[in-house]
Amino acid sequence: MVILRCRDASFAYDGNEVLSGLNFEINSGDYLCVVGENGSGKSTLIKGLLRLKPPCAGEVSVSGVAAGEVGYLPQQTAAQKDFPASAREVVLSGRLGARGILAFYTKADKSVCDENMRRLGVYDLRGSCFRELSGGQQRRVLLARALCAAKKLLILDEPAAGLDPAASRELYLIIEKLNRQDKMTIIMVSHDISGALQYSSHILHLNNSRLLYFGKTAGYAGSAAGAGLVGRRPDA
């Protein structure tokens, strides 16, 4: 089942196109990795898929997932580094999308929150201060928050950025489990090519505002786009 479709979609800031002519489909249960250099338009694509930024041409259509049902793990902001909040307060805020204007959490919200914290192994940290957690723990708390909002689709913007190899591997395994066991559709922006190749089912490679490669991960290494990044880099 197609969950997300881009048809000739283009995105622009102040009239300058930063992405143009995107055509691809994401099926339910896919694990898509978005790769590309800095400035290739990855973050813009994520904003477009989250419907935070409308395309200037073409269309982005999402079926079967309402606006509040997308789980999103944004890049960490500077303000969060010294933010006084308990892990549970952070995770609970993932339920807000499901609430109306006057948002008070119900018992059901709290149990969804606790369940997701257990799922990611951060339940014991629920009373701890978010800023005092390690990088890996913070990322798992934020992922638990994303899961509180997500029904079918998780969008992750560089989830492993700034983590040490052990913590990022652990995070990748959690994401893989969510994809395999819970049938969660994953869209992940990543700079980590080897991680992307190891875990994803599909690769989307952006270069100079254009789609360079879209297809199964298995076919990527042999493609012209993949050749530049996989194992044959002159500096590698």
Place this chain on the structure above:
Amino acid sequence: MLKALFEMLSYPFMARALVVGLLVSLCASLLGVSLVLKRYSMIGDGLSHVGFGTLAAATVFNASPLLMAAPVVMAAAFLLLRLSENSQVRGDAGIALISNGSLAVGIMLISLTTGINIDVYNYMFGSILTMSAADVALSAVLASAVLAVFVLFYNKIFAVTFDESFARASGTNAGLYNSLLAVLTAVTIVLGMRMMGALLISSLIIFPAATSMRLCKTFKSVTICSASVSAACFLTGLAASFLFAAPTGASIVVANIAAFFIFCALKAGTRIARRTKQSGA
């Protein structure tokens, strides 16, 4: 001491100052938590200068200061928020431009007509004598509205403060809540400005939040602690200003400074205690 406090409340202007001041301190400290965490502390400062300019204009045109200042400061709040979000002029520079600009215009307006007199001095440094009974009623209504809105939207305000992009992505209208914060801040500043003074009102927003963040580790405890600290500092400051005939606004700020350093010391104390415990174990 207690007798002096009762004596203090027997003056109608002191009772009025107590009611309005307490409400404004609560509003400012609650909004302050979000503003400080969002790195918007200087918006309060900018708005109070805009408020000064408007009060000066109101004096010149013989208009009601409260009614004239509220809409202008609200408009300025929206403008400053936009500046901080996306603009050619960087947020902090934009705030400085607007704040100093309106201060200068205010001073020009006053010097064209009356010259620097006691009114202007009061606007800058605050006075508790300026409140009429009607002002108190209006202030009480507006401040209660600010408190009610804050409590009703507490969870949304947390979400928008902690992570705006996530809040947007999960279907929360972050722009709406940012505007709400701006409007509430504008109202609070206009209400508190005449008692605290245009130059000091923003400290009511920044100090209690910054103080409670020394020790508190959850958003809820920071919120509650900063409201309590703000109320306590206000009462201390008001009493001190009555007992020692000191300027009210400045006394309250000094009480806040003291609270800040006490919390810093407590934090250092808990750290040392933890370290000795760890090394002993």
